[in-house]
Amino acid sequence: MKLGAIEAGGTKFITAVGDENGNILERASFPTTTPEGTIANIFKFFDGKDIESLGLGCFGPIDPDIESPTYGFITTTPKPGWANRDIVGTLQKHYPNLPIGFDTDVNGAALGESYFGAAKGLNSVLYLTIGTGVGGGMISEGKLIHGLLHPEMGHILMRVRKDDSYQGNCPYHGTCFEGLAAGPAIEARWGVKGSELPQDHPAWDLEAWYIAQALSVYILTLSPKKIILGGGVMHQKQLFPMIHTYLQETLNGYVQKKEITTDKIKDYIVYPALGDNAGICGALALARNALDI
Amino acid sequence: MKLGAIEAGGTKFITAVGDENGNILERASFPTTTPEGTIANIFKFFDGKDIESLGLGCFGPIDPDIESPTYGFITTTPKPGWANRDIVGTLQKHYPNLPIGFDTDVNGAALGESYFGAAKGLNSVLYLTIGTGVGGGMISEGKLIHGLLHPEMGHILMRVRKDDSYQGNCPYHGTCFEGLAAGPAIEARWGVKGSELPQDHPAWDLEAWYIAQALSVYILTLSPKKIILGGGVMHQKQLFPMIHTYLQETLNGYVQKKEITTDKIKDYIVYPALGDNAGICGALALARNALDI
Numbered sequence A, B: 001m002k003l004g005a006i007e008a009g010g011t012k013f014i015t016a017v018g019d020e021n022g023n024i025l026e027r028a029s030f031p032t033t034t035p036e037g038t039i040a041n042i043f044k045f046f047d048g049k050d051i052e053s054l055g056l057g058c059f060g061p062i063d064p065d066i067e068s069p070t071y072g073f074i075t076t077t078p079k080p081g082w083a084n085r086d087i088v089g090t091l092q093k094h095y096p097n098l099p100i101g102f103d104t105d106v107n108g109a110a111l112g113e114s115y116f117g118a119a120k121g122l123n124s125v126l127y128l129t130i131g132t133g134v135g136g137g138m139i140s141e142g143k144l145i146h147g148l149l150h151p152e153m154g155h156i157l158m159r160v161r162k163d164d165s166y167q168g169n170c171p172y173h174g175t176c177f178e179g180l181a182a183g184p185a186i187e188a189r190w191g192v193k194g195s196e197l198p199q200d201h202p203a204w205d206l207e208a209w210y211i212a213q214a215l216s217v218y219i220l221t222l223s224p225k226k227i228i229l230g231g232g233v234m235h236q237k238q239l240f241p242m243i244h245t246y247l248q249e250t251l252n253g254y255v256q257k258k259e260i261t262t263d264k265i266k267d268y269i270v271y272p273a274l275g276d277n278a279g280i281c282g283a284l285a286l287a288r289n290a291l292d293i
């Protein structure tokens, strides 16, 4: 079965044809220019490819609410020309009978990991990306969670650690999770990019402490059966054992589940299995989801 | 259609027969004694009543995970005799062919409000009770959220307000939401029961501030289309407008939805519609849910 996938990013688009098992058969990539130019490239790639559905994992903010009049739109992005664009409508007009799955890039990545990756077979998983920003996608009872909007879990307020004098860089909340712990906050706090800090720099202990605090909140509210941490910052693999320890400290035995209280926690909070393919496999997962198979 | 409902509380049980629209036709109530005595009372009430399904909204902690070997158990309660009790199994043995719906009391209440109450017709709602403890039930994409366990959202860590010197009374986390804002914390902080504090006491401003902070977290992670606030503390109706204002301050325009940014917020965060019937109507909703109608 041939499925189409589009990973729509703010700087580049990736298009691919793959199958329902997450295999990529063919791919192309082009820079994000005007909507017209970018969409022309999409049509050029897929026309005549005979795909059975199309998945689009999209930079945001978007409207993924199927009951909303602006479903399928990119909404308030500052990217010139892209705000209030009916991207799904444009695709659907060109491919009238094609089922189209549409969601945020991070929701796509969550679904991809649940179909093809680290959360295969689980009906409940949280995927978090910690990069330029912090984004989260949650699958619960087998479905991606939406509601009033897609979750914006990177912006929860945090307790600032006593030894941290950084003011946070979120323009809305200062010291929310993203404002304290995304890549740009690390760079602003320490004066160099995270990728240039040595593995044993105190930055990582503090980073793990914030990530663990945020995970404690997500566990208590969303109750995921697994947590997958991706994004540029998580390339620092030494963060994982520190996160595990701080999380156990933060929850302090309240959640009595061996997945959390024992060293099984290393299988509970993990790195993505799809690695660099997370985005495009996520779009493929959205295509599969649109077929409901 | 006749459905059976059991509201299982730590101090009393309520049993009822009702219909799929939330009408209660007959009810009884008895104190929670030993499991044996209590279950005998349940059988006495329902035997011969010809119900088509049974719903049980239960005090906890419980195991609501249908795939778990201890599904249907009350797990670690300190209540003598009740720990590790297979309550659903016991009911099912007595009524072998009866579909049984089982969940926490607060998940039941959430479902009840979504079928019969303030969230009728919505596929996404958060129900929160602020009483002796803080509990939450979330329906997303039309389904009650479970996962590793049921959500325990009362225990999220909080920022303590600068003018509040109270240490919090959660034995696990000190100043989590429950530790700062449930009924017993109000009483410990001010030296009298919340019900005895005047409506214009500064306690309520602080209480609204904490509730708004917690709601900001729930909105960003769970994205509910409506929030219903019940439990003893919420009898203080003057809290609502203060919560609305503080929530708008906390989110600070980040969530661009008119439900939150405008005065429509008074329809977004509301008091339960089912009032004193929340528990038993919740159990009735679990019974209806077990029939999948």
Ligand SMILES: Nc1ncnc2c1ncn2[C@@H]1O[C@H](COP(=O)(O)OP(=O)(O)O)[C@@H](O)[C@H]1O
Pocket (backbone or CB within 6 Å): A129, A130, A131, A132, A133, A182, A183, A184, A187, A193, A194, A195, A196, A230, A231, A232, A233, A234, A235, A236
């Ligand atoms: N190896 C690394 N260690 C720490 N931080 C990194 C590393 N690689 C990238 N980052 C940081 O992650 C952010 C980029 O995140 P990434 O997930 O790659 O992209 P984006 O979030 O923009 O999609 C930048 O702030 C960058 O400094």
Ligand SMILES: Nc1ncnc2c1ncn2[C@@H]1O[C@H](COP(=O)(O)OP(=O)(O)O)[C@@H](O)[C@H]1O
Pocket (backbone or CB within 6 Å): B129, B130, B131, B132, B133, B182, B183, B184, B187, B193, B194, B195, B196, B230, B231, B232, B233, B234, B235, B236
């Ligand atoms: N009118 C009121 N104003 C403020 N607090 C109240 C009021 N009524 C009850 N409470 C508080 O709510 C708590 C009881 O909550 P409730 O929801 O009635 O029961 P429970 O949570 O035990 O099921 C107690 O701590 C009590 O002090």
Ligand SMILES: [Zn+2]
Pocket (backbone or CB within 6 Å): A154, A155, A156, A170, A171, A172, A173, A174, A176, A177, A178, A179
């Ligand atoms: Zn923020």
Ligand SMILES: [Zn+2]
Pocket (backbone or CB within 6 Å): B154, B155, B156, B170, B171, B172, B173, B174, B176, B177, B178, B179
């Ligand atoms: Zn607590």
